[in-house]
Amino acid sequence: MTDLTILEERFQAKIDAELKIEPKDWMPEKYRKNLIRQISQHAHSEVVGMLPEGNWITRAPSLRRKAILLAKVQDEAGHGLYLYSAAETLGTSREQTIDDLLSGKAKYSSIFNYPTLTWADIGAVGWLVDGAAIMNQVMLCRTSYGPYARAMVRICKEESFHQRQGYEIMAVLANGTPEQKEMAQDALNRWWWPSLMMFGPTDANSPHSAESMKWKIKRQSNDELRQIFIDRTVQQAEVIGLSVPDPALKWNEATQHYDWGTIDWSEFNNVVAGNGPCNKERMVARNKAHDEGAWVREAALAYAAKKLKRKAA
């Protein structure tokens, strides 16, 4: 047996025994790379996700809604920070991670390439997008990599608040004037299918899934999580009198789950390939913020260096 095989076996034994992998522990290069990819994608999603929601802060319809939305978007930025830090524990710098986003090399969740056209979209994003994200994130609280799992515990608490506030926005609209109800239904119509796509390709077509399950980075498959989400959300829609835009949707007594239609994977692939409604705007906005902030970051570094020098003198 080679040394590498012994290390790999020990590593897998640890995972099988439900022990967490910590930054200084030995880990297979592919595990490290897989995690860096996943955590940085997750971090980028939090940061890019600020754009469609930030879009409505200045137009929020009441001061209470404005304050809640500000707090929510601030939470997302905080999640981005934790996650960039978690990625750093795997030996990648925040600068490099962000450069990969700005150059288009790294991905972020495609859901944020859809526009928030009306106020109801802020409700739909909280309810459906955060709702779908939570399904993944609750699972990730038990992921095998310690720093990621711990970051996720705090993130989940905040996300469940986000989901509730989104649902509350929708409930108020759905019980409001006819125009408000129409706004809410239209938002559900536009966000439903993209939200289902957030769980990723079907298990048969998910390139990273098998390895991620073996290493307990993931613990439930894309299709399992998607089904739980559908079962839960359809009932929530019924409670507030909105209808889910899927003619094939039907409760199945035998399986105790909803049967539902088919995802248009060509749309998914198209958005992933960069042709979603807002892919270009999102990247332009991130790059602009980064470029225009360059002198600010340089000033902060120069000032810190001067201070250090004065202290030493």
Add this chain to the structure above:
Amino acid sequence: MSQQEALFTYCLRQADDLLILSHRLSEWCGHGPVLEEDIALTNRALDHIGEARNLLTYAGQVEGKGRTEDDLAFLRAERQFVNTKLVEQPNGDYAFTIARSFLFDAYHLPLAEALTKSSDAQLAAIAGKAVKEAQYHLRHSSDWLKRFGDGTEESHRRAQAALDGLWTFTGELFVQDDLHQGLVKAGVAPDLIAIKASFDETVDNVLAEATLKRPVDGFMASGGRQGKHGENMGFILAEIQYLQRAYPGAKW
């Protein structure tokens, strides 16, 4: 003008400063120069909105006509807003945004401290909550002004240009009209001469450390407190008030 009307307007003056500054800061959300600053600016916007809400709610109670915080924020027109022109200035670059907040913070912190001793218990309570936040705000904006002033040549140039451009809007913060003087006599509002002394001390200390020059007092812009704003104000309100105006009477 009755004491009640004066108090109503005084609440609006403070609330409008905070509401409009919060609006400007929230425009940065998602576009900050570094993630930490995105969080800091959003946090400040949230603090300002919180204090504005307390003041607007109280203003509505003082007025006694049943107007809520939202009625006052979303259903008043340009000429009825009484914020200073300082806070409505567009964001500009990050140095401009920081300098605008610094000048406001250097006024807002001593104001909030003084208001904790107001004879009006509700104003004192609102200020009591705001003081801690205002301390953090001033520390945040001062720290960045020092970084810019004593950072690179470019950041120094930008910070100095921002201060020079904004200075004309500082005078309005300290104008004591008849309404204000009446409230000072009643022990409700502090004498702004004392607030100005504290402002001057903060500005001088921070600018000295930042190696920036204090602009010379020249022409001071005014009019905001009388609802005579710059052309930007209409656009700010068009954005803030859009949904309430488009769907009258709807609940959100």
